[in-house]
């Protein structure tokens with residue numbers, strides 16, 4: 001008789017508290033061991049004019065940000081209109097439904113998968129409403145694909161009424177490398193289990209197994225999903241960074257906006273990385289897939305409001321060997337939920353062809 005497997009325990013890497021802390025104000029990624037090291041390594045950067053007064057001001061601002069990343073403050077209860085999402089949650093989004101059948105096709109390559117989903121037309125838009133399609137990878141920057149889907153259903157009626165209702169960063173480390181005012185973690189809304197986990201297991205893992213086998217695409221076993229908001233008077237852009245993820249899906253949910261394009265460079269391990277950035281315009285209802293380690297950022301919003309769903313997809317089998325943030329063997333610390341996707345032992349291999 002089959003017995004249910006015990007839930008896996010996820011961890012984070014201890015570098016969470018010290019490495020790669022992004023301070024948007026300076027566009028800097030900091031290492032933080034102690035105050036002396038902080039002053040020694042970054043004093044000249046944060047105090048170009050050599051003014052002690054300015055440094056004191058910087059210190060006030062930098063240290064609370066670090067403390068915030070350090071302590072994992074319990075999340076405030078988000079104010080949300082959850083019932084508004086319920087009818088939609090009852091039936092899976094069309095992209096998930098369409099993609100569930102993908103592994104059963106004989107296609108095992110990007111090109112044939114694209115042909116199937118784009119109604120035989122090769123690269124480009126899907127002719128079938130609601131079905132995902134894939135766009136050609138760009139030669140220079142590695143595959144970055146777009147997946148239209150009905151994610152615009154995510155009108156996010158649950159967004160807090162004002163940004164102050166949901167204090168910045170307090171819900172989480174946005175990432176160890178990106179930081180912004182307005183973000184809501186989906187697990188804090190209770191949406192991981194009913195929504196994001198099935199989406200990852202039934203749709204994204206098979207798809208990523210085909211598109212990005214070298215990044216652990218077929219072995220994705222956790223995620224961090226959040227919705228970000230850019231608006232005038234709030235965040236308008238996002239600095240260049242890489243994600244704490246093997247792979248990322250970034251879906252433009254709305255509303256109406258201009259500007260805010262994503263730009264991509266090379267991989268963070270291979271500088272100089274942003275000499276010729278590739279720009280990808282966000283289109284509402286479409287998602288962009290990319291490798292987490294690919295440097296990227298978001299250009300300034302010109303007008304309107306931009307809301308995006310970002311899912312950082314993680315494969316413990318990959319990250320257990322090398323933490324993508326500190327690039328060392330991870331120093332594991334037990335954590336809640338999916339932690340940062342590390343585990344004390346590797347997940348069993350997933351046969352994507354056997355998934356239904």
Ligand SMILES: O=C(O)CCC(=O)C(=O)O
Pocket residue numbers: 175178228238243250262296297298308310
């Ligand atoms: O604003 C965007 O679309 C990019 C978001 C992003 O790269 C991230 O949250 O890691």
Ligand SMILES: [Fe+2]
Pocket residue numbers: 178241242243296
């Ligand atoms: Fe990112």
